Amino acid sequence: MSSDPWGRVDETGTVYVRTADGEQVVGSWQAGTPEEALAYFERKYEGLVVEIGLLERRVKTTDLSSKDAMAAIDHLRKQIDEHHAVGDLAALRVRLDALVATVESRREERKVQKAKQTDEARQAKEALVVEAEELAQSEQWRSAGERLRALVDTWKGLPRLDRKSDDELWHRFSHARSAFSKRRKAHFAALDAQREDARKAKEKLVAEAEALSGSTDWGTTAARYRDLMTEWKAAGRAQRESEDELWNRFRGAQDVFFAARSGVFAERDAEQGENLKVKEELATEAEKLVPVKDLKAARAAFRALNERWEAAGHVPRDARPKVEGRMQAVERALQEAEENEWRRSNPEARARAEGLTGQLQAAVDKLRKQIDTARASGNNARADKLAKELEGRQALLDQALKGLEEFSG
Template sequence: MTGQDWGRVDEDGTVYVRTSEGERSVGQYPAGSPDEALKFFTDRFDALSFEVDLLEKRIGSGVLSPEDAAASVAKVRASVAGANAVGDLEGLLARVDGLTGAVDSQREAKKAERAERVAAARVEKERIAAAAEELAAGNDWRNGANRLRDLLEEWKALPRLDRASDDTLWRRFSGARTTYTRRRKAHFSQLNEQRDSARAVKERLATEAEALSTSTDWGPTAGRYRDLMREWKAAGPAPRDVDEALWRRFRGAQDTFFGARDAANNALDAEFAGNAEVKEKILAEAEALLPVEDLDATKRAFRDLADRWDAAGKVPRDRVKELEGRMRKVEQAIRGVEDEQWKRSDPEKSARANDVIVKLETAIAEVEAELEAARAAGDARKVADLEGNLASRQMFLDAARRASADFG
């Protein structure tokens, strides 16, 4: 339809627009022709129509929020209603009024979408609060603080709920963070106290270990080092910056002592190598007594060999088991023959075995007394000799006791 279908121009230049309620004056245009006057006011209508077109597109695309869209509709409607323009103003106004329904639909959709987001946010905030409470009740001091910071960032990214619900969940979350932080500080405070206490203990142990490092009282000192090591482990960790330094002091003192002890033992082993050669010759004689033919003669010969064995002294540590085992094997073979004869002899011979036991026990007591005196005097060589003597006599005492037990 043309502008003439919606309006006309009077002789005095007054322009009218036609509506369902009749004609309405929209203004005058006396300076030009009627066609020019009519075009001026239809151009105004076209501008309004373009504005409505643009608003329809913007609302349809969803770029405007429902609130902004409603404000724009009201503004355009005010421009169209009673506009001084020629055209289908009522149709244009109907189009504008139609946009109100679209805005209302969008508002409801936005409301539903927000309700969904809020519901999801409620679930997430309840999860976050529960996770924080679990951390607050636990003892994950290494990772808990970082985890709580992550949970806080998650909380900030979520939309707010209604005020009451949001405040309640926030109090749970914030309270859990406060509880965790307080317990964590208390834990590390206690840990620092324990580490300071451990430092004092380890400083004492390191000092004592260093004082013992030059001792030549090998047995008791080695035992004391074992005690110090148990105390060290029981003390727990000291502060990191001093724990390793204290350990180096403690370990260094140990290494010094045990290195010196090993060197002394190695020197004794070298000295005892000659004793091993003597005992090997004695063993050759002892093993030649087997098989037993004359028990009494064999026993007398073996006792002589045993005395020579004791007199030979200690042997290197790596030879003790081998040599003692061979000597014991000979003694057991003689004992086996003696046991067989014993079983066939008068039980009163058990008195003789008891007499042997008493004599051996007396001799052993004397050797033990000498050994204690040698240890007290720090005479390593004599200690070594007496320990070998004592081991041999104890071996014979064990054999005598087994024999006596058989008679019993």
């Protein structure tokens, strides 16, 4: 018979394991010595120790489910209860009991974690729904559409909730996306209609612009082209391909007209530049007539110069005020000379001037005598008053005398 602290083999080859409830039959061994029998069942015990150790590590370090962990524990417990190994079976049961407690604890932790994740997922999905409903009212079609697509991807990455909650939130989310898509579709449909109206309006503008491109009515046609451009801008944009093609035609028609006008204006400017040189020379000749010495000769010379001036033709618009101003200055000098001559040669005007001067001189002489009389009688107040009146009459007399001098000039 052979034995160790946890088991023995009797003379019949029966193998026993010692437990707190007494010896339990493990099995029988007939193929070898009792020591070999104990060694065999001790190896089976070591195998259980290894399996329990591996299970303990899996429970602690992997995401092994509680269900699978409990099934593995039950399987090991059954082997221990069937007493098919020699060793400290009670210690193995203690380790399995501890492992059960660990599994239960992990199950609670996972339950709490899952509840937390579910709550976080609910909050995240509710936030996505709120944002989607706000975006549904946006008119930033491109950016809002891109953001809604990103929200869908975010939604797909979140855990599912319970079916009722998930379906309700998804319904709101989906409805917001549909509402946005419907509004965007309506917007672009209206935009397409507007662009089609713009295309038709611009077709008419292009047709008129092309019809005007050969006109030689420069001023009227240029003004009409400006109006057409205003109408073009007010018409709005057509579809891109039509817009570009119509604009090229519209601009091309204008270019034809303005190029032709520029050519004509260039010729005219060259001609008017020559005219300007002639008129500047005429103005220089006219300016030599001032100051006027011989009015009759000066008037005749200016008349001849003016005839040549009219025959010279148009000059550039920007140069016109200066050169015409020079001739007008000479003309004003001649007019002033004529007025002075007329005043000197007009007997009626001279007589009126002499009469006025005589009246003023008499009034001045009278006032002086009155002042002398008042002073002599000691009436200084009256004398002072008359002296002030004398100042005014003397000023009028001086002015009249100066005018009279012009008739003898």
